[in-house]
Amino acid sequence: MYAASPTKLLILTEKFKPGTLLPTGDYAFLAWNFVAALILDLSWKYYFSRPLSNYVILDEVDDVSLRLYFYVFFLLLASRIFVPYYTGQVIATVVATKSYSALAASVSVMAFISCVSAIAAGLRGGSFEYAYSRINRAIRYDLFTGVVRQEVAFFDAHKTGEIASRIAADCQTMSDMVAMNVNVFLRNAVMLLGSMIFMMTLSWRLSLITFILVPIIFVASKIFGSYYDLLSERTQNSVAESNDVAEEVLSTMRTVRSFACENVEADRFYMKLTITLNVAKTKAIAYIGFLWVSELFQTFIIVAVLWYGGHLVLTGKMKGDLLISFLLYQMQLCENLRQMGEVWTGLMQSVGASRKVFEYIDRAPTILHYGAAQPSLLRGRIEFRNVHFSYPTRNNVPILRDLSFTVEPGETVALVGPSGSGKSSCIALLENFYQPIAGQVFIDDVPIEEYEHHYIHRKIALVGQEPVLFARSIAENIRYGADVMEGTTMKYATNVGEKGSQMSGGQKQRIAIARALVRQPAILLLDEATSALDTESEHLVQEAIYKNLGGKTVIMIAHRLSTVEKADKIIVINKGKVEQMGKHDELLQQPGTYAALVTRQMVGPQAHVDLSLSSQPR
Structure with missing residues (x-):
């Protein structure tokens, strides 16, 4: 339904003469489809999305200067949005004027914007790299303090290697995936928004064709991400089991050597690694399917825009240089959508890793040290x-x-x-x-x-x-x-x-x-x-x-x-x-x-x- 109204609008604009108004029902139908899409999205989130723990990972002691630098670099990064537009201007200048001075001016502007974008991207990347480390420290500290506060019975029921794996592997996965994907998401969100604005400015007809299939890509990302979440949790559990075997063997090496069981333990460790490999194989197959679907729809969008854009140029409704700029924006938009789909996948992987971490952090010890008695003299009875x-x-x-x-x-x-x-x-x-x-x-x-x-x-x-x-x-x-x-x-x-x-x-x-x-x-x-x-x-x-x-x-x-x-x-x-x-x-x-x-x-x-x-x- 979401795609039906824009499609109908495109068809009718081709049939009606300029200035002809569409029936009131068409506008109502168009508005309702957008509202229905919003309701569907909210319903999906309410009924099918499992909320993460509300535990606050980071406190309020972040450096103000670091946040200020990040915002400045983030705004400078938006300059990259103008690169496709000026690329089209360069081509239009060469075709129309055949003047080297005009060409040099257009290329200079585009080069300047590209350099500013590159500098901003580097500074932003460094800021996020530092943010990775801060998040990793915060998560590991919270997990470690949460674990050491547990009652002794907790350690009777949980193996040391499993807990160590949560502190090392799972926390690293969480901090890296969350920080990195937030970085990628913010970058692509800004560029996606800018591309959409420029595309609507250049040609609202071609923009509607592009936007028709966007929800399909997001639905595919949602389905794949949910499945990837389950596989990621299985991966982290299997990694924890293999780490537990390694920790157990290394801490009892004298016993292993005295019974000549080196090969037996190596085979046991290999079996645990094989379980992890099999889960990774399933993840790889699922990722192949996701890439096929996303690439297929992106290719379909490009072909549709080329066909309809060529039609608009041939009928004099659009200039050729604007079509080139639009195509560059469309390719950038498709790349942004693809990366945001991968961001969703990465976030689902971090969700799978985070479940046990937050379970340990949020777990309240069964023996609470609430006592306050501190007598000056303890006799010892x-x-x-x-x-x-x-x-x-x-x-x-x-x-x-x-x-x-x-x-x-x-x-x-x-x-x-x-x-x-x-x-x-x-x-x-x-x-x-x-x-x-x-x-x-x-x-x-x-x-x-x-x-x-x-x-x-x-x-x-x-x-x-x-x-x-x-x-x-x-x-x-x-x-x-x-x-x-x-x-x-x-x-x-x-x-x-x-x-x-x-x-x-x-x-x-x-x-x-x-x-x-x-x-x-x-x-x-x-x-x-x-x-x-x-x-x-x-x-x-x-x-x-x-x-x-x-x-x-x-x-x-x-x-x-x-x-x-x-x-x-x-x-x-x-x-x-x-x-x-x-x-x-x-x-x-x-x-x-x-x-x-x-x-x-x-x-x-x-x-x-x-x-x-x-x-x-x-």
């Missing part, structure tokens, strides 16, 4: 009161069942029990990594979630069984997260390597313990902290701990008898419940899990002790 707990990724498997115990300030308490009984889960709840399903954890009779996030983690220090070191110096690892700025000797400037790869297991453990002690915590949590140490090193570390934490609360998980027997109190946990509680000598006299564990450690596995292990390794 710990109480588990009727705690029930299971991990969010395995919520059908209970870990702790109605667990209750108390640790008084200054006590050193050992948590003992079979593997999977829930000891490490108690440590995780004390660190507020997770929240119990029922019951509560108290510190100094205050629920742990009511403490200010940074405050409570300055007062509680954790040393895990597998300490994590950063690829920094020993001194930086020890000072991590603490306000300690003393100078260090060169031996502490040694880089530990990625995840402490250049340190032995015992060295990493000692650095992790030093990192905990330097914070002067009120509560120290040791989860198999001395498991990687030999007997002599363990003795030295234990002496250092007791020397530096006099009067502080210590909760340790250990299996070695030498570590456990010195504790003020031993709590035996089995199958998520407190089974026994007391001192070492007292528990040895009682039949139960503790005596069985000690007997097994001293006598060996031939003691035939029933240790009923939990099904979960936590």
Whole structure:
């Protein structure tokens, strides 16, 4: 319907004599078609276009000078619109006057405008290149801060390689595609508008022929763009999966090498890459179809304009030089339309990449750090009161069942029990990594979630069984997260390597313990902290701990008898419940899990002790 009215108008103007008015119904029909086209476009956007997140990517701190320069260069770029017109004038001058002076004047004007346009285009391109970097920084920062604020359970459910791919690949795709396509869109929009104005000035008849098929090209771009959006999302997901495989293999290279599985892992990575390639193949086929459709309609428009324009020249209704200028504008218009179609495709690709990015940015953590309590003194009294707990990724498997115990300030308490009984889960709840399903954890009779996030983690220090070191110096690892700025000797400037790869297991453990002690915590949590140490090193570390934490609360998980027997109190946990509680000598006299564990450690596995292990390794 949109094309019917302009077509009818062209036919009637050829049949009627000059000055003859069309019937009122024709004008009404023409006006209605334009209104109907607008309504159709708005309806399409409302019902079929999926809105993006309303998250504000950029803030209001952009440089005013940069925006000013961009607007100036953008206006200067509009000078390119005049190039086709003056090209036609040059040809008309040569044909009509056959004068070198007139030719030189016309060429000079066209050359000047072309130079101004080129300079403006270069400056505009540089401004957008800088804008790419700013957008990329903003998106990556927002995504990274959004991810690190998530609860620990989030990282249990999402692989590290996938998250890293979102930060690296998806953010890069978003910033590049959005910034680049906005650049191309603005440039082509200005030139498109200018071309349309000049074309209507030169010949409204030929302009109507050109505009008849414009909606068809936009509809084709819309359909292709929507399909391209789905393919782009599949591409980014497959890239994330392949990156996850690569990250997993590279971080466990010693294990891969020890089992001689290099080829197995390479084949697994190749399979992930092949999935990405197959999606890219589908995208390429779809793009071929889009180009065929757009090029076919553009060719049809050019042929129609040439035929009808030639008719107008032969009948004396149009000058030949104006037809040449019109054709140049039409070719520029077709190029602008083609590039704007590709812009739509590029934006759909960025939409596919942005879904997961904005999902992570907009995701609210399930554990909110809303606490504000910051007492001047934290005594270190710990109480588990009727705690029930299971991990969010395995919520059908209970870990702790109605667990209750108390640790008084200054006590050193050992948590003992079979593997999977829930000891490490108690440590995780004390660190507020997770929240119990029922019951509560108290510190100094205050629920742990009511403490200010940074405050409570300055007062509680954790040393895990597998300490994590950063690829920094020993001194930086020890000072991590603490306000300690003393100078260090060169031996502490040694880089530990990625995840402490250049340190032995015992060295990493000692650095992790030093990192905990330097914070002067009120509560120290040791989860198999001395498991990687030999007997002599363990003795030295234990002496250092007791020397530096006099009067502080210590909760340790250990299996070695030498570590456990010195504790003020031993709590035996089995199958998520407190089974026994007391001192070492007292528990040895009682039949139960503790005596069985000690007997097994001293006598060996031939003691035939029933240790009923939990099904979960936590």
